[in-house]
Amino acid sequence: xxxxxxxxxxxxxxxxxxxxxxxxxxxxxxxxxxxxxxxxxxxxxxxxxxxxxxxxxxxxxxxxxxxxxxxxxxxxxxxxxxxxxxxxxxxxxxxxxxxxxxxxxxxxxxxxxxxxxxxxxxxxxxxxxxxxxxxxxxxxxxxxxxxxxxxxxxxxxxxxxxxxxxxxxxxxxxxxxxxxxxxxxxxxxxxxxxxxxxxxxxxxxxxxxxxxxxxxxxxxxxxxxxxxxxxxxxxxxxxxxxxxxxxxxxxxxxxxxxxxxxxxxxxxxxxxxxxxxxxxxxxxxxxxxxxxxxxxxxxxxxxxx
Ligand code: L34
Numbered sequence: 001x002x003x004x005x006x007x008x009x010x011x012x013x014x015x016x017x018x019x020x021x022x023x024x025x026x027x028x029x030x031x032x033x034x035x036x037x038x039x040x041x042x043x044x045x046x047x048x049x050x051x052x053x054x055x056x057x058x059x060x061x062x063x064x065x066x067x068x069x070x071x072x073x074x075x076x077x078x079x080x081x082x083x084x085x086x087x088x089x090x091x092x093x094x095x096x097x098x099x100x101x102x103x104x105x106x107x108x109x110x111x112x113x114x115x116x117x118x119x120x121x122x123x124x125x126x127x128x129x130x131x132x133x134x135x136x137x138x139x140x141x142x143x144x145x146x147x148x149x150x151x152x153x154x155x156x157x158x159x160x161x162x163x164x165x166x167x168x169x170x171x172x173x174x175x176x177x178x179x180x181x182x183x184x185x186x187x188x189x190x191x192x193x194x195x196x197x198x199x200x201x202x203x204x205x206x207x208x209x210x211x212x213x214x215x216x217x218x219x220x221x222x223x224x225x226x227x228x229x230x231x232x233x234x235x236x237x238x239x240x241x242x243x244x245x246x247x248x249x250x251x252x253x254x255x256x257x258x259x260x261x262x263x264x265x266x267x268x269x270x271x272x273x274x275x276x277x278x279x280x281x282x283x284x285x286x287x288x289x290x291x292x293x294x295x296x297x298x299x300x301x302x303x304x305x
Contacts, residue, residue, distance in 0.1 A: 023062040040069050066092070072102055143175035163205070206222075213261075213262065230282050234259055
């Protein structure tokens with residue numbers, strides 16, 4: 001069996017088109033343009049790419065966006081001031097502070113300072129609480145992107161065995177709740193899980209979100225399962241295997257490195273039913289779901305259903 005490779009870019013483009021037409025409607029009917037404020041601290045090259053992708057997507061769907069670039073050495077207090085300014089602006093409906101933040105800053109403190117009504121990342125404890133009880137709120141973008149990927153393959157989640165590898169607050173835990181609300185039987189695995197391959201192999205829906213390059217091999221995968229790869233790991237040429245060097249020849253020649261997921265793509269595609277690639281899988285969905293959340297926030301402020 002060879003897996004269907006899921007094209008995250010085209011799914012994201014579909015979602016963007018849906019958001020775009022709703023944004024146009026909100027503009028023409030209510031005169032409201034959704035606005036997103038993104039705060040980027042420091043010079044992390046991956047964060048810069050992701051934030052640029054978010055700004056581009058906003059432009060595409062007609063959302064106003066502002067990226068506030070702050071110096072690596074900024075104090076916690078100054079960063080909080082910047083968050084507060086966005087909290088108080090009427091033209092900004094969504095606020096996002098790109099993670100990771102520099103070591104000297106308490107990320108929790110910053111995320112908790114974002115108004116829960118503008119928290120399009122869904123990281124504020126009020127919104128985390130609502131997610132766990134199943135109330136409508138902003139759901140974190142990567143987890144809700146994963147649910148969209150599964151549903152848009154025409155796969156029913158109800159009654160399925162879902163196994164998540166990774167228990168982070170950003171992906172593992174929230175995606176577990178979303179799958180549970182969709183009536184999957186959910187298992188969360190982590191570094192202390194005994195016999196991980198055996199547990200993973202139970203899954204009809206397997207989600208890898210640990211940040212360990214190529215961890216999930218064919219031994220972890222039940223034939224026909226849908227495998228969602230959330231990991232984004234940059235591998236330098238000197239650390240790459242012979243197989244990877246051949247497979248990603250172009251990337252290594254151009255940049256001296258390549259991106260791989262937590263899933264050993266070449267092995268797993270021979271056994272899975274569906275598989276997301278890295279790049280071009282979950283990443284673009286994360287950005288698309290942010291557009292959806294920002295639109296939702298603007299509609300809420302305008303009290304539009
Ligand atoms: N606050 N911080 C906050 N919210 C988030 O939702 C994120 N995340 C994660 C990191 N920090 C965050 C993102 O935005 C991961 N993430 C993210 C966003 C976009 C992409 C990947 C991760 C993305 O566009 N990926 C593309 C291109 C990858 C590349 O060329 O480097 C892809 O095809 O995977």
